[in-house]
Amino acid sequence: MNLHPMKLVTIICEAILEERVVELLRESGAHGHTAFNVRGSGHQGERTADITETGNVQIQVIVKPTVATTVLERLHRELFAAYAMVAYESEVHVMRPDKF
Amino acid sequence: MNLHPMKLVTIICEAILEERVVELLRESGAHGHTAFNVRGSGHQGERTADITETGNVQIQVIVKPTVATTVLERLHRELFAAYAMVAYESEVHVMRPDKF
Amino acid sequence: MNLHPMKLVTIICEAILEERVVELLRESGAHGHTAFNVRGSGHQGERTADITETGNVQIQVIVKPTVATTVLERLHRELFAAYAMVAYESEVHVMRPDKF
Amino acid sequence: MDLLTAIQSNLLSPAVLFFVLGVFAAVSKSDLKFPESLYTTLTIYLLIAIGFKGGVAIHEAGVGAVWLPALAAMALGGLIPLWTYPVLRKLGSFSIADAGAIAAHYGSVSAVTFIAATNFLKSIHEPFENYASTFLAVMESPAIIVGVMLGKGAFGGKFSLSDQGVRHALRDAVLGRGVLLLIGAMVIGALSGKNGMNSVEGFFVTPFQGVLALFLLEMGMVAGRRLGDLKKVGVFLLLFGLIAPVVHGAAGVLLGTWVGLSTGGAMLLGVLAASASYIAAPAAVRLSLPEANPTYSLTAALAITFPFNITVGVPFFFEIAKRLQP
Amino acid sequence: MDLLTAIQSNLLSPAVLFFVLGVFAAVSKSDLKFPESLYTTLTIYLLIAIGFKGGVAIHEAGVGAVWLPALAAMALGGLIPLWTYPVLRKLGSFSIADAGAIAAHYGSVSAVTFIAATNFLKSIHEPFENYASTFLAVMESPAIIVGVMLGKGAFGGKFSLSDQGVRHALRDAVLGRGVLLLIGAMVIGALSGKNGMNSVEGFFVTPFQGVLALFLLEMGMVAGRRLGDLKKVGVFLLLFGLIAPVVHGAAGVLLGTWVGLSTGGAMLLGVLAASASYIAAPAAVRLSLPEANPTYSLTAALAITFPFNITVGVPFFFEIAKRLQP
Amino acid sequence: MDLLTAIQSNLLSPAVLFFVLGVFAAVSKSDLKFPESLYTTLTIYLLIAIGFKGGVAIHEAGVGAVWLPALAAMALGGLIPLWTYPVLRKLGSFSIADAGAIAAHYGSVSAVTFIAATNFLKSIHEPFENYASTFLAVMESPAIIVGVMLGKGAFGGKFSLSDQGVRHALRDAVLGRGVLLLIGAMVIGALSGKNGMNSVEGFFVTPFQGVLALFLLEMGMVAGRRLGDLKKVGVFLLLFGLIAPVVHGAAGVLLGTWVGLSTGGAMLLGVLAASASYIAAPAAVRLSLPEANPTYSLTAALAITFPFNITVGVPFFFEIAKRLQP
Numbered sequence A, B, C: 001m002n003l004h005p006m007k008l009v010t011i012i013c014e015a016i017l018e019e020r021v022v023e024l025l026r027e028s029g030a031h032g033h034t035a036f037n038v039r040g041s042g043h044q045g046e047r048t049a050d051i052t053e054t055g056n057v058q059i060q061v062i063v064k065p066t067v068a069t070t071v072l073e074r075l076h077r078e079l080f081a082a083y084a085m086v087a088y089e090s091e092v093h094v095m096r097p098d099k100f
Numbered sequence D, E, F: 001m002d003l004l005t006a007i008q009s010n011l012l013s014p015a016v017l018f019f020v021l022g023v024f025a026a027v028s029k030s031d032l033k034f035p036e037s038l039y040t041t042l043t044i045y046l047l048i049a050i051g052f053k054g055g056v057a058i059h060e061a062g063v064g065a066v067w068l069p070a071l072a073a074m075a076l077g078g079l080i081p082l083w084t085y086p087v088l089r090k091l092g093s094f095s096i097a098d099a100g101a102i103a104a105h106y107g108s109v110s111a112v113t114f115i116a117a118t119n120f121l122k123s124i125h126e127p128f129e130n131y132a133s134t135f136l137a138v139m140e141s142p143a144i145i146v147g148v149m150l151g152k153g154a155f156g157g158k159f160s161l162s163d164q165g166v167r168h169a170l171r172d173a174v175l176g177r178g179v180l181l182l183i184g185a186m187v188i189g190a191l192s193g194k195n196g197m198n199s200v201e202g203f204f205v206t207p208f209q210g211v212l213a214l215f216l217l218e219m220g221m222v223a224g225r226r227l228g229d230l231k232k233v234g235v236f237l238l239l240f241g242l243i244a245p246v247v248h249g250a251a252g253v254l255l256g257t258w259v260g261l262s263t264g265g266a267m268l269l270g271v272l273a274a275s276a277s278y279i280a281a282p283a284a285v286r287l288s289l290p291e292a293n294p295t296y297s298l299t300a301a302l303a304i305t306f307p308f309n310i311t312v313g314v315p316f317f318f319e320i321a322k323r324l325q326p
């Protein structure tokens, strides 16, 4: 079995941003994404998930390394300053590299 | 403190497959698993989570490297072709290696 | 773009422990956290999420390596023995290291 | 009331209009989204409510009156795939798996279509056998089993119970939550009778129509998202989605009249035969016939046959039942 | 009933008391937490129920009676930000974005405040135009659009439709689920009329007041968590949150009386004008004016103006309406 | 009605039958699963509904009539662990933590058992003090506090408020959502009285029995999953789970009669004493006595005592209450 290295970019942000972030991912060259609702705390204070307005969403996307860089740079430029948001990259291995 | 390397295998697939995938994990030698509902998009199109039939599930399992290989190979052989599904492996460190 | 290495500590435990674990994270020096409800199975048997009492929670925290060690050690000392719980550490890269 | 007035009044019922609103929400890409737990909750509620009411009706009518039409209904469900399958294979040129999958959907039934039909009968003050939901309960599984066997090439020998997907699917078809809730609530209704009904009426009867409207709003959104797939399914399946319900519905009404049901009851059996499953069948078929393309069966069942039945079909089958009644 | 008795009886209604319980739960850091899907479900339910009842009322009253006051309501909503904005800029020294954001919230409306007002009218047996929920439906969007434009510096030329946040926000303001459900249910109510109402009454009317109480328990918790922010918003915004509803409410009552509404109807228009949005506006504003601090607008709308309106405001605007009535 | 007829009619109530259906669903490994948010929502609803009705009853009866029996109920709850603990230690050979944990569960109370008992009384048209839910509210916490102290070896000096788990647990026992909703809704009911009841009756009373049935379906599933643990808990705990409710129930009925409650009221106090908590106690005990094995207390409370009480216990305690009544 051959495993191929890919980047997993994880973005945790205000729930209302989901659509915009997914659009940004698609424009950056991602071919899919996964999302789910989360709660949390950070520099913008506590974010409880009992109402959508104060909830967070976690968005995960597996991409090629170059796409990961684009994604993080665009997030940095367009959204980091204004919104409650965290993004990080990690290394994963997949079987079907052409899928991503 | 001693940390021991393990593999984390993450599987994102159609929600109706949960039981089968968990069975596959157990048969491959995993001693536990974690699961939760997600939504997403990929080659099989958009998967919204408002009804179970079109929702996804994310399944995470921490296993020894050999078990990870077995899991990925079986997923590849038995389920990849027919279902909306993504699986990847990553490196994690745990404190109690005998647990996995 | 500069990426900085950080540790991601993931804790999966009984849902009723959420508040205590988050308190422990804060005391150990974490500046935020993310949490969501999950189901699963392990040495303490199956944990279904249909009632809070038997559900699990997954808590993720990005911290400096030293904080990660503190967190895992305290979990080990204070909670591992008595509760259904799994914790692991992995390597991630972030853009704003001062945030964590 | 003549057919046209009936159709018109049916189209202006809140349930149908909320379905249309749901389609509009999906097509206009509104940000309206139901939480998954709401959908599951509504499903559980509707199944229990129908089952319970049916059970109370069995309690009143006695099992003696129910078993014959119920058996007929069950047989009809199991037989429909047997003629649907060859048509789909020969005329539609579908693959074995796809033909079996679609046949399973059309033999099985849709609870919401059934409710829409009982609402229609109530709105025109037409009596019917209250235990008719028994038919709904017994018609869900047989067609799924037959359809899956056909789709697995049962007659070519490829069907095997050791296939994990098939095992899971058959267990779900027989003991899935749909059947469990319907039959379970039915037994409870039959055991607790009028007294039981008095105590839970305020939850399972009073708000029922409104809950149904809410559920149809969600179904409309699900169907609306499939509208784009209509192009992919081709003209044959489009026509099939309109003609199959007419043929099956007529057969159901005929059978119902023949086993002695009232006009309303025969019409309900017709509606059940005409309806296509979009909850139980899709899940079971997806597990056991992964090589079948779900776009075909789901789009036909949900975006063509379902709207057809709840708008035009319901009054139409009533018209047939009226004319057939001796 | 005089003003004081009215205020007192209003304060002892379950809805207001459950709001207080929610505030207490939040402040005492109880572990009570609503699941997110419950909140969404309650929102969907309340919007559909109000819209549907309003639609049935339009069916009875005829569109001819509704269009003029509805148009007046809509205009009022769009105009409020135009005078609110300069006040916030000049007297409050808020940034352009913050002033636009707050103006958008106060021009838009709160559905729950509206319901509380209709409850008050019912409790004192005061008649009102049942189609008044139309005003609620048409007043949600205009102020958001105007406020966002102001906050983007529309007059300084920085406003641009190519901004992604603005595009998303405007689409949500016009086709968001709030507007979609309200207007959609209204159209359904108007089409299905009394017959439709009879069928879904047991769900959308019978339990309505109790559902509202449950919702207010949750709103109380959300507001309670914001109490700590009261210090951050400053004395000016605190006063603004109390004076703005009085001014806008009086303007609304005046306008309502002038276009020929009954005492109850004029009071409802006043309450709508006085109310500040905490569902539609926050989301739209957050997307399009990210540089605005949501603590200002949300705390003012939710922790100051909302409690003021549902306790003292509602009977107060009724008093004004009574005196203005010719 | 004699005891046997009473038991039989109780067994055929929808609530009990839905519990059985839930057990069947779990044992047969059906794919039926409630969303977590539904369970939480049902819990919130039931607690508010009981509390509110009790509060309205206090409004009618006056606090003067309530305080004495309420105080007696509270004392009983706090005392039960004091005799349960040594029995479990000596006869059952349980560890200090396990004995304290089980004692906490059996001193605390089960809201659903209480409701089942009031339903039984209503079904046989037996009057009772409507404010009896006050007893439910005040009996939840004391036993948890006493049991946890015992389980921490309070008398061996190991109990300490600086233990984080104990602190969290005690706070939850006193200010947990159970107590908060019950007492909060009770105060609201007492403040808003008959008027308040009229407005929210359609939500908190009309559908109540049906909602309870739905909740019991879920409880049945939870209990059913624990059936397999019956072997693990041993014969002693099995007997304890049957004998403890009988003893506590008799004590409760006696005390109730003694403080002047009616037959129905005394029976309700008996049922509360007999019931074991499976919501508040498990969470609090798990946090503060982690070394206690939850399988023991939960299986006994949920899979033995709860079914015993809602089937046989309820009519049985009524029989005792009848005979004790002067």
Ligand SMILES: Nc1ncnc2c1ncn2[C@@H]1O[C@H](COP(=O)(O)O)[C@@H](O)[C@H]1O
Binding pocket: A012, A013, A039, A040, A041, A042, A043, A044, A045, A046, A047, A056, A083, A084, A085, A086, C030, C031, C032, C033, C034, C035, C060, C061, C062, C063, C100
């Ligand atoms: N150190 C952290 N570890 C894990 N999640 C975090 C961390 N900091 C922030 N988050 C998540 O990101 C969201 C936004 O963070 P912030 O912008 O810092 O308020 C929070 O609500 C958390 O869900």
Ligand SMILES: Nc1ncnc2c1ncn2[C@@H]1O[C@H](COP(=O)(O)O)[C@@H](O)[C@H]1O
Binding pocket: A030, A031, A032, A033, A034, A035, A060, A061, A062, A063, A100, B012, B013, B039, B040, B041, B042, B043, B044, B045, B046, B047, B056, B083, B084, B085, B086
């Ligand atoms: N590149 C990706 N990154 C993250 N998740 C993905 C990606 N591609 C697919 N997925 C997830 O896997 C599911 C199935 O993918 P697919 O089989 O490509 O349709 C999708 O619905 C997503 O939830």
Ligand SMILES: Nc1ncnc2c1ncn2[C@@H]1O[C@H](COP(=O)(O)O)[C@@H](O)[C@H]1O
Binding pocket: B030, B031, B032, B033, B034, B035, B060, B061, B062, B063, B100, C012, C013, C039, C040, C041, C042, C043, C044, C045, C046, C047, C056, C083, C084, C085, C086
């Ligand atoms: N090998 C594993 N992989 C992933 N999650 C696990 C694993 N083992 C346990 N878990 C999760 O951790 C929880 C507690 O584990 P345990 O203490 O082993 O019962 C389980 O309910 C699962 O959600």
Ligand code: NA
Binding pocket: D080, D105, D106, D107, D108, D109, D110, D248, D272, D273, D274, D275, D276, D277
């Ligand atoms: Na059919």
Ligand code: NA
Binding pocket: E080, E105, E106, E107, E108, E109, E110, E248, E272, E273, E274, E275, E276, E277
């Ligand atoms: Na306003």
Ligand code: NA
Binding pocket: F105, F106, F107, F108, F109, F110, F248, F272, F273, F274, F275, F276, F277
């Ligand atoms: Na007890």
